[in-house]
Amino acid sequence: xxxxxxxxxxxxxxxxxxxxxxxxxVEQELMRNPAAxxxxxxxxxxxxxxxxxxxxxxxxxxxxxxxKMLAEEMQQQKPxxxxxxxxxxxxVAAAVLLLVLGGxxxxxxxxxxQQAEELRAMKEEMEKTKQMxxxxxDNQESASQRLMGANVAYKTIxxxxxxxxxxxxxxxxxxxxxxxxxxxxxALSKFHSQPHVRKALIASLRTQKDPLVQIxxxxxxxxxxxxxxxxxxxxxxxxxxxxxxxKDEAHVGLxxxx
Amino acid sequence: MTDETIMEAVKSGDLQQAxxxxxxxxxxxxxxxxxxxxDRALAExxxxxxxxxxxxxxxxxxxxxxxxxxxxQVARNVFSDHYQAHKNKYSDFVDVDxxxxxxxxxxxxxWDEKEKLLHRSMALLADEQRxxxxxxRFQHMKYEEVAQVMNTTVANIKVxxxxxxxKLREHYFELEKN
Numbered sequence: 001x002x003x004x005x006x007x008x009x010x011x012x013x014x015x016x017x018x019x020x021x022x023x024x025x026v027e028q029e030l031m032r033n034p035a036a037x038x039x040x041x042x043x044x045x046x047x048x049x050x051x052x053x054x055x056x057x058x059x060x061x062x063x064x065x066x067x068k069m070l071a072e073e074m075q076q077q078k079p080x081x082x083x084x085x086x087x088x089x090x091x092v093a094a095a096v097l098l099l100v101l102g103g104x105x106x107x108x109x110x111x112x113x114q115q116a117e118e119l120r121a122m123k124e125e126m127e128k129t130k131q132m133x134x135x136x137x138d139n140q141e142s143a144s145q146r147l148m149g150a151n152v153a154y155k156t157i158x159x160x161x162x163x164x165x166x167x168x169x170x171x172x173x174x175x176x177x178x179x180x181x182x183x184x185x186x187a188l189s190k191f192h193s194q195p196h197v198r199k200a201l202i203a204s205l206r207t208q209k210d211p212l213v214q215i216x217x218x219x220x221x222x223x224x225x226x227x228x229x230x231x232x233x234x235x236x237x238x239x240x241x242x243x244x245x246x247k248d249e250a251h252v253g254l255x256x257x258x
Numbered sequence: 259m260t261d262e263t264i265m266e267a268v269k270s271g272d273l274q275q276a277x278x279x280x281x282x283x284x285x286x287x288x289x290x291x292x293x294x295x296x297d298r299a300l301a302e303x304x305x306x307x308x309x310x311x312x313x314x315x316x317x318x319x320x321x322x323x324x325x326x327x328x329x330x331q332v333a334r335n336v337f338s339d340h341y342q343a344h345k346n347k348y349s350d351f352v353d354v355d356x357x358x359x360x361x362x363x364x365x366x367x368x369w370d371e372k373e374k375l376l377h378r379s380m381a382l383l384a385d386e387q388r389x390x391x392x393x394x395r396f397q398h399m400k401y402e403e404v405a406q407v408m409n410t411t412v413a414n415i416k417v418x419x420x421x422x423x424x425k426l427r428e429h430y431f432e433l434e435k436n
Contacts, residue, residue, distance in 0.1 A: 008420045039427075046427050049376040050395035054369070058288040062302050066280050066309055073313050074273045 001029065010040050014047055129156050130164060137167050137184075143177040150183035160191045169200045173207060181213050189220050198226070205232050211243045218249045222256050230257055261325035269316045276313055279325070284309070286397060287333050293392045294337055296381055307336045327406040330393075334407070341385075379429040387422035394419050 001009075006029070012018050013026045030037045129152065136149025153160070153168060160168070171184035191197040205217050214236075221229050236242050236250040261282065267275045287308055292301035311332050312319075319328060369377070380388055393399045393407070394415075401419070405412045 004421075004424070007424045008417075011420050011423055042427050042431055043423065046376065046379070046430050047395065047423060049372055049430075050391060050426075051398075053373060053376060053396055055285070056289050056292050056298065056301075058285065058298075058302055058305065062284060062288065062305060063280075065302075065306050066284070067277070069306065069310055070273060070276055070280075070313070073310075077271065077273060 006036060007039065007043070010036070010043055011047070014040075014044050126157075130161075133157070133164070134167055137171050143175075143180055146171065146175060146177070146180045147183050150180060150187050154183070154187040154190055157187075157191075160194065160197065162196065165191070165194075165197055165200060169204060172213065173204055178210060178212055181210055182216060185213055185216055185220070192220065192224055198224070202226065202229055202232070205229060211246050214242075214246045215249045218246075218253045222253050225257065227257050230254060233257070262322070265316075265319055265325050265328075266321065268313070269319050273313060276309070279312070279329075280309055283326075283329055287329065290330070290333060290392055290397060291337060293380065293396060294385070294389055295340075296377075300340075304333075304336050304340060307340075308333045311336065324406060326403065330407040334389075375430060375433055378433055379426055382429040382433075383422065383425060387418070387425060390415070390419050390422050391426065395423075 009018070009022065009026050010030075013023065018026065030040055133149050133152045133156075136145050136152065139145040139149070150168065150171060153164060157164060165188070168184045168188050172181050172188060175181045175184065188197055188201060192201060201217065201220065205214070205221065208214050208217060218233070233250040233253045237247050237254070239247075242250075259278075261279065264275050264278050268279070284305060288301055288305045291304045291308075292298050295301050295304065308329065312329065315332075319325075380391065383391070390404065393404045394401065399407075401412045401415045404419075405415045408415065
C-alpha cells in the first residue's frame with residue numbers, strides 16, 4: 001500500500017471514520033507491518049496533541065477595545081440616519097434664513113436710499129430749471145431771452161408753483177413784447193387745470209389790453225369751457241376801446257359758452 | 259437567539275447586538291488568528307479588525323448565510339490583508355526562533371514539552387496547511403463547515419487535511435530528534 005493512501009486510512013481510522021471493511025484492512029496492516037504501526041503511533045500522537053492543545057486566552061484589553069469601537073460606531077451611526085432632524089440642521093437652516101433676510105433688508109434699504117437720492121437730484125434739477133427760467137423771464141435787456149424763458153416753462157415745467165405762475169402772469173400782462181406775452185400765455189395754458197392758474201387767466205382777461213393776447217385768452221377760455229367769463233365777454237362786446245376782431249371773438253365765445 | 263438572527267438585527271441598525279456576537283466568537287477568532295499568525299498581540303489587533311469589519315460591512319452579510327462561515331471568511335481576509343501589507347516582514351516560513359518572543363511568555367511556562375513541540379512544528383507548515391489544521395483539529399470544525407468557509411468541496415478539504423497531518427507528523431518527529 002502506498003504511503004499516502006496508508007496515512008489517509010490511518011488518520012480516518014484514528015478519527016473513527018472508517019467503515020467496517022476498511023477498518024479491518026487497517027487493523028491487519030498495523031499488525032503485519034511494524035512501519036505502519038509506527039506511523040499509526042506517531043499520527044495518533046500529533047492528532048492527540050492538536051486535539052488537547054490548550055486554548056489561548058486573549059487579554060482583557062480586547063474586550064475593552066471592542067466596547068470602545070462599538071460605542072464609536074454607534075455614535076457615528078446616529079447622525080447619518082437622522083441628519084434632517086438634528087439641531088445642527090436647524091441651526092444651519094436658521095443661519096441661512098437670517099442671511100437671506102439680512103440681504104433682503106439691506107437691499108430694500110439701499111433701494112429706498114437710492115430712490116430718495118434720485119428724488120432729491122430731480123428736485124434739485126427742477127429748482128435749477130426754475131431759477132434759470134425765472135432769470136430769463138426777468139431779463140429786461142433781451143426779448144428773445146424772455147421768450148426762451150417762457151418756452152422753457154412750457155416745455156420743462158410739469159407742475160407750476162405760485163412763484164412760476166406769478167412770473168408767467170406778470171410777463172403775460174406786462175411784457176412790452178407781444179411774442180413774449182403770447183409765449184407766457186401759451187405756457188400758462190398748459191397749467192390751466194391748476195385752480196390758481198385758472199383764476200390768474202380770468203383776471204388777466206379783465207386787464208389785458210393787447211388784442212392778440214385778448215383773442216388767444218378768449219380761445220383758451222372757450223377750450224376750457226370757462227363759463228365764469230361770460231360777464232367779461234359781454235363787457236368786451238360793448239367796450240369801445242376793444243378792436244372789432246376782439247369783439248367778434250367775444251361774441252363767438254358768448255355763443256359757444258352759453 | 260441564533261447567530262444569524264442577531265446578525266440580521268445588527269444589519270438593520272441595532273449595533274448593540276454585535277456585542278453578543280463578540281461574546282460568542284471572539285475567543286475562537288482570536289485562537290484561530292493567534293495560531294495562524296503565531297503572534298498573540300497581532301492576533302488581538304486582527305480580532306478587533308474582524309469585528310470592526312463585521313459592523314462596518316454589516317450590509318454585505320447575506321440573509322440566510324451561515325454566520326460562522328461568514329465571520330471566518332472575514333477573519334481569513336483580515337489575516338491575508340495584513341499578510342499582503344507586511345509581505346516583506348515574513349519569509350515563506352515564520353521564524354521559529356522568534357516564536358517564543360511573539361507568543362506570550364505565559365505559554366512557555368504553562369506549556370509542556372509536547373505542546374511546545376507541536377507549536378514549533380505547526381510553524382513549519384505552509385499557511386494553508388496550518389490554517390486547515392487549526393480549523394479542523396484545534397477548533398474541531400467539521401469538514402463541511404470548513405468547506406463552506408473556504409468555498410470548496412468536502413472531499414478537497416479532507417485530502418488537504420490528511421496531507422497536512424502527515425506533514426505535521428514529519429516536522430514533529432524531526433524536531434523531537436534534535
